[in-house]
Amino acid sequence: MKPKVEIIACLLTPFVLFLAGTVSAPAQPAGSRETLKQYVADLQKTPNDQALREKIIKLTLSLDPKPAIPEAAEKYADRAEYAFKEAKSPAEYADAAKEYEKALLLAPWEGTNYYNLGVAHEKAGQPQLAIRSFTFYLLATPEAGDAREVRKHIAALEYAGEKATKERTEKEASEKRRQEETATAERRRQEENARVAGSWEGFRSWWSKAEESQANKFFHYEFEIRDGQIICTMVCHRATTEADKLGAPATVGTRIQVFSGTLNGGIFSGSLNAQEPVNGEIIGDTIIAHVAFVSGKKGDIRYVRKR
Numbered sequence: 001m002k003p004k005v006e007i008i009a010c011l012l013t014p015f016v017l018f019l020a021g022t023v024s025a026p027a028q029p030a031g032s033r034e035t036l037k038q039y040v041a042d043l044q045k046t047p048n049d050q051a052l053r054e055k056i057i058k059l060t061l062s063l064d065p066k067p068a069i070p071e072a073a074e075k076y077a078d079r080a081e082y083a084f085k086e087a088k089s090p091a092e093y094a095d096a097a098k099e100y101e102k103a104l105l106l107a108p109w110e111g112t113n114y115y116n117l118g119v120a121h122e123k124a125g126q127p128q129l130a131i132r133s134f135t136f137y138l139l140a141t142p143e144a145g146d147a148r149e150v151r152k153h154i155a156a157l158e159y160a161g162e163k164a165t166k167e168r169t170e171k172e173a174s175e176k177r178r179q180e181e182t183a184t185a186e187r188r189r190q191e192e193n194a195r196v197a198g199s200w201e202g203f204r205s206w207w208s209k210a211e212e213s214q215a216n217k218f219f220h221y222e223f224e225i226r227d228g229q230i231i232c233t234m235v236c237h238r239a240t241t242e243a244d245k246l247g248a249p250a251t252v253g254t255r256i257q258v259f260s261g262t263l264n265g266g267i268f269s270g271s272l273n274a275q276e277p278v279n280g281e282i283i284g285d286t287i288i289a290h291v292a293f294v295s296g297k298k299g300d301i302r303y304v305r306k307r
Helices: 016-024 032-045 050-061 072-084 090-106 109-121 127-140 148-195 208-214
Strands: 198-206 220-228 229-236 254-264 269-271 276-283 286-294 298-305
Touching: 032 050, 050 109, 050 127, 072 090, 090 109, 090 229, 109 127, 127 269, 148 254, 220 254, 269 298
Parallel strands: none
Antiparallel strands: 198 220, 198 298, 220 229, 229 254, 254 269, 269 276, 276 286, 286 298
16 A cells, blocks of 8 residues: 555635634533643653554544644654655655654644554554554544545455464464474383484394204304494304304404494494495394394394393
């Protein structure tokens, strides 16, 4: 909506002049103008008292003639009009609005300034303030020719505001859920890491029962799990030349690191024999490593914890 430029025109016919001279103005309550003066002074002390502002507007509507606009109020309105025309950003429109607010503290009944204040607030991205200003415009100018248009615009601003509030609320709720889910996942990760942390000892589940029985006679596996890291070491516990056929060292106590990786909530990834990628998980007392061998073969290697 565009700001208004107030134009005052007096077109008096002889008939109107005759009526003006013969019809007396209705009697006004004594002290009404003094009351208005006091209300304005009070509003200047508490400019956010919207109920008092409404009382001022209603009281002014009952006065005839209407109170004159103070020169200082006109000056602030002129400053506001200039600031509005020069504004190029929401912040600059907000500055223009502040000038209109100063004018309206001196003449809180002046409808055109409420309209222009509403436009400035809207341009500044302050729809709720714009709605309030347009509402005061309608109150201060009950016979405004554009009243219907202004009411429609208020309705549009209210709808847009409600929609934006709903979207913002949904976005905030979604973000809150995401943060809660992230926190829950992190807590579970830490709990799982704590559960499996420490030193494990276990045996490997081989491709066949015969291989498994034979191999486990000669070596076992030790796992060191802490600080988000997992290291698997093969340890020879029984020297025998038969172990050579299984790829195990023949000397008792010999230790060879099999794989290492990063652990995250019971899930790990790393490399086997420093060249073959491995990833896996720890489920209960079983460590399952999924290996992609250099030969192209893929498979799972299971290590069962010894108790």
